[in-house]
Amino acid sequence: MTAADTAGLAAAQAQAPAAGAGAAEFAPAKVNLYLHLRGRRADGYHLLESLAVFPRLGDRLWAEPAQRLSLAIDGPFAAGLPADGGNLVLRAAARLAEATGVRSGAALRLEKSLPVASGIGGGSADAAGALRLLARLWGVQVPEGLALGLGADVPVCLAPRARVMSGIGERLAPAPRMPEAWILLVNPLVSVATGAVFAALERREGPPGPPPPPAGFADFAGLVDWLAAQRNDLAPAAIRCCPAIGEVLEALAPAPLARMSGSGATCFALHADRAAALAAAARLRAARPGWWVAAAPLPADPG
């Protein structure tokens, strides 16, 4: 599948009606445009500040009413993912049923299009998508705090729009007004465990500052200029765990802005428009056929 196909498919998925009875939900990837470490809590979790955005690219979930909970997985990254209680989709479903006293189940289907353990929140996006889907199907609200109990990235994925995250990920503030842009995501198809990257940190707190993001960016150049002065403080440790990340960043370097997302190994490049993103994707696919390369629009967000 070409990057253009991938982008088109993701956009189509976002709008497609539910297949058959029941309900459907799109679970977009989460990309950390910057990630600053701010220290560590007594329980070992790290405090951070990050601008998370959600390109039109992700996994897809369906649910149909059923007596018990079940999960079927398909899609390009289904292989090797547990379909039992180890899957964040079923874990989220079970916790929601328990917390709200729901006695019925659901037959869930996950189409896994995002690489696993890749720094773009795939499991968190799926867990959050399952919570949205089942809350609708069962007619319940997601209780406060339930998302965070499933993972630090699940709260931001619950209402997937651009947000400034802080705390360990549970404090969410409006993002700056974002201009339209295209994003290119590249993963060397090496999975990276988030906990291992945090454990490999040499510095648990980044340098002080810079000041918080402005209220908005007038255009793409303004976004890129501001982001260029930010960092992903997890990148040095992630590159030590997975040297291929360094190769990906080198390959993306000609882009206006390139950086690692989350704990890696996925890196992103920002492009002003579709043509530039698809041209860069085509060049990368030809040069590195073993890498996952996907391009998608980054919706302008009112903040």
Ligand SMILES: C[C@](O)(CO)[C@H](O)COP(=O)(O)OP(=O)(O)OC[C@H]1O[C@@H](n2ccc(N)nc2=O)[C@H](O)[C@@H]1O
């Ligand atoms: C790096 C980010 O992707 C940035 O958005 C997230 O902070 C990670 O979120 P996540 O994958 O949902 O992480 P969790 O599943 O909650 O945690 C996995 C492991 O990462 C470490 N961890 C995670 C988040 C955080 N703020 N501090 C941490 O130290 C902890 O060792 C934890 O045991």
Ligand SMILES: Nc1ncnc2c1ncn2[C@@H]1O[C@H](COP(=O)(O)OP(=O)(O)OP(=O)(O)O)[C@@H](O)[C@H]1O
């Ligand atoms: N539905 C799911 N999708 C992906 N991974 C899942 C899922 N359910 C359970 N997991 C497990 O969760 C772990 C983390 O996967 P995930 O894709 O969320 O990592 P990540 O992309 O690094 O996330 P983050 O950016 O939030 O750190 C993997 O080891 C995987 O086996």
